[in-house]
Amino acid sequence: xxxxxxxxxxxxxxxxxxxxxxxxxxxxxxxxxxxxxxxxxxxxxxxxxxxxxxxxxxxxxxxxxxxxxxxxxxxxxxxxxxxxxxxxxxxxxxxxxxxxxxxxxxx
Numbered sequence: 001x002x003x004x005x006x007x008x009x010x011x012x013x014x015x016x017x018x019x020x021x022x023x024x025x026x027x028x029x030x031x032x033x034x035x036x037x038x039x040x041x042x043x044x045x046x047x048x049x050x051x052x053x054x055x056x057x058x059x060x061x062x063x064x065x066x067x068x069x070x071x072x073x074x075x076x077x078x079x080x081x082x083x084x085x086x087x088x089x090x091x092x093x094x095x096x097x098x099x100x101x102x103x104x105x106x107x
Contacts, residue, residue, distance in 0.1 A: 026090075033102045
């Protein structure tokens with residue numbers, strides 16, 4: 001009984017640390033995705049005629065807000081009890097959720 005309590009006391013901080021590392025890795029990728037989105041949007045804005053610029057800027061603002069909302073949700077969904085071997089899949093899933101927002105639109 002004491003051994004189980006001792007193991008739990010040692011394991012819980014390790015799980016919390018793993019979850020925090022996972023959040024940091026996801027956050028870094030989110031920052032990269034936000035930069036890519038900003039770069040794409042600025043390049044797109046340059047090519048747009050002044051008459052269509054307000055429409056494009058409104059759409060781009062919406063895209064940035066969607067990316068921020070998805071990013072916040074993803075950080076909240078990181079579970080401290082996820083096994084270490086499943087962490088890469090968790091990050092991949094998060095990246096796939098952001099991809100439609102960050103990837104250039106196909107026309």
